[in-house]
Amino acid sequence: GQNIDQPTEMTATEGAIVQINCTYQTSGFNGLFWYQQHAGEAPTFLSYNVLDGLEEKGRFSSFLSRSKGYSYLLLKELQMKDSASYLCALNDYKLSFGAGTTVTVRA
Amino acid sequence: DTEVTQTPKHLVMGMTNKKSLKCEQHMGHRAMYWYKQKAKKPPELMFVYSYEKLSINESVPSRFSPECPNSSLLNLHLHALQPEDSALYLCASSQDENLRGSPLHFGNGTRLTVT
Numbered sequence: 001g002q003n004i005d006q007p008t009e010m011t012a013t014e015g016a017i018v019q020i021n022c023t024y025q026t027s028g029f030n031g032l033f034w035y036q037q038h039a040g041e042a043p044t045f046l047s048y049n050v051l052d053g054l055e056e057k058g059r060f061s062s063f064l065s066r067s068k069g070y071s072y073l074l075l076k077e078l079q080m081k082d083s084a085s086y087l088c089a090l091n092d093y094k095l096s097f098g099a100g101t102t103v104t105v106r107a
Numbered sequence: 108d109t110e111v112t113q114t115p116k117h118l119v120m121g122m123t124n125k126k127s128l129k130c131e132q133h134m135g136h137r138a139m140y141w142y143k144q145k146a147k148k149p150p151e152l153m154f155v156y157s158y159e160k161l162s163i164n165e166s167v168p169s170r171f172s173p174e175c176p177n178s179s180l181l182n183l184h185l186h187a188l189q190p191e192d193s194a195l196y197l198c199a200s201s202q203d204e205n206l207r208g209s210p211l212h213f214g215n216g217t218r219l220t221v222t
Contacts, residue, residue, distance in 0.1 A: 030207060031206075033211075042111075042197060042213035042215045043150065043197075043213050045211070093204070094155065095152065095211060099148065099149055
């Protein structure tokens with residue numbers, strides 16, 4: 001199995017930076033997704049890493065290191081609307097989700 | 108706005124009822140999925156259809172019966188459900204089953220309550 005681990009909860013202040021880590025144990029996979037899910041809503045796609053390195057998309061960046069079994073999602077200039085659950089998911093010919101990290105942004 | 112449309116948004120059904128959840132996408136995607144999500148848990152894969160054929164069944168009980176009438180539509184037929192089946196049921200689609208061409212696009216889900 002993939003054994004995907006994420007912290008359960010994180011709290012940060014508006015305007016700050018938060019890094020959400022995702023570790024996994026798997027022998028091989030096509031890529032790693034990050035999704036955002038607001039309470040009661042559908043998950044929405046944030047980023048997809050296939051190769052090692054950093055992918056930047058505006059305020060959000062995602063990093064992957066296959067050799068270290070590790071990814072992170074970096075949220076910069078936090079806004080109140082960023083309060084949500086963030087899910088990492090491994091693409092191993094079917095998507096396996098981590099349990100998700102609930103981020104709370106405080107004023 | 109989501110490009111994957113699910114109906115109904117909410118459904119309350121008794122354990123002896125038969126109901127269906129519907130999902131539609133017009134993005135030309137050839138893979139469609141059903142996920143189940145309980146509160147504060149990640150989505151759990153139930154079924155995958157690829158080119159209108161059932162590709163993956165994650166050992167889902169037979170009281171859940173999927174159907175893919177065409178490449179744009181996906182149904183989930185429900186019969187004799189249990190209260191523990193109450194959850195958010197998410198439909199999703201992608202360009203292909205390998206997820207290399209595009210990510211999963213989720214619908215807003217159907218909130219199901221079994222009484």
